[in-house]
Amino acid sequence: MKTIHIGGVPEHFNLAWYLALKNGDFKNAGINLRWRDYHSGTGAMSKALRDGEIDMAVILTEGIIKDIVDGNPSRIIQTFVQTPLIWGIHVAYNSTYQNIEDLKGTKAAISRYGSGSHLMAYINAKNNHWNTETDLNFEVIKNLDGAVAGLTKGKADYFLWEKFMTKPIVDKGIFRRIGNCPTPWPCFVIAVRNESLELYKDEIRTILKIINNLTIGFKEIPNIDGIIAERYSQKIEDVQEWLSLTEWSQELINEATINDIQNQLLALNIISNKRNYSELVSII
Structure with a gap:
């Protein structure tokens, strides 16, 4: 059984991963998927990908694009949450x-x-x-x-x-x-270290299949609003509003969106140059 390390923020967006791990879905498919919480978010996960501490990350789209442009040896393999992230000020x-x-x-x-x-x-x-x-x-x-x-x-x-x-x-x-x-773009993507993608391509395909099967019907899970409210100390009405605003994805982010994000980051001097689509994503 191969061990694959994945990181993400301990937030409601990632509850599907917790449920799949709790249900033993990955182990039943012959994969020892080890989840690590990153409370400080995307910057810490980008560093962990660079350092080889994790193989995969569920990570903010703009953050991983910036870090790949800056040399992170990783690729985006799927959009995870299609809808924007609403940042409170x-x-x-x-x-x-x-x-x-x-x-x-x-x-x-x-x-x-x-x-x-x-x-x-x-x-x-x-x-x-x-x-x-x-x-x-x-x-x-x-x-x-x-x-x-x-x-x-x-x-x-x-x-x-x-x-x-x-x-x-x-x-x-x-x-x-x-x-x-x-965010003026889909908020979360799944990224993988290039080296890990070469070593574990079949296992990563299986991981995506398992999590996508869960996110497709995530909102229909019985009492999912109550589960989220209890686990993340939220009011039930806030969870219901969040669920109404959130859509998961099972597709790869498209080239037009990647270009649009890079154009905005470039205009803000957050990145100094753009990368080709093929340098940022990998079709698996």
Whole structure:
């Protein structure tokens, strides 16, 4: 039985992986799939792919594209979540900031450079016609717990993170959400190290088949809203809203979307050059 290591954020988007692992679906197919949670997100997973700590990652689209352009020896093999990620723009509850324009020139908390929270700060700046060279400043806070401490203590002024995962923090009066910033592209893809793809191509095909069979009918799983609410400490109405807004994918991201993302990242100076479609994706 071959062992394959995969990483992802411990969020509701990835519950299907947990359910498949719990059900023994991968072991029944002769694969020892080992899941690792990455609380600090895409930047940490990109590094883990580079370092060979994991073979695969369920990772933010813009983050892995940037890192492959920068030399990460990996390829995207499938879109995992087709719909945009809705990033909430958060400030400390007692902050004087009332709207997004108040944040111009202040300090954004980011999990690490190259992370989704970092890249989306640029997208938010562009959406609001800020100067990305003078109106953006950053404080590295590692993860969501770090953001809570950083904003509360005034080390940073605002923080972008998926709005449903931060909703309990808003409900507790720790954060205030003053706006949203949806990704203008599908939010999550599955990426694989090139070396792992050569070694485990058949096993990776089987992994995709198993997870895709589950995500196709994910919303029809009995009491799935209750399962998500309990596991991720969410209100049932918030989970139901999230489910209504979220669509999984079983297809490879197309060339037009890859080009559009690269064009936007290039315009923001997040990447310095573009790669061909074949350098970013692999058809398996």
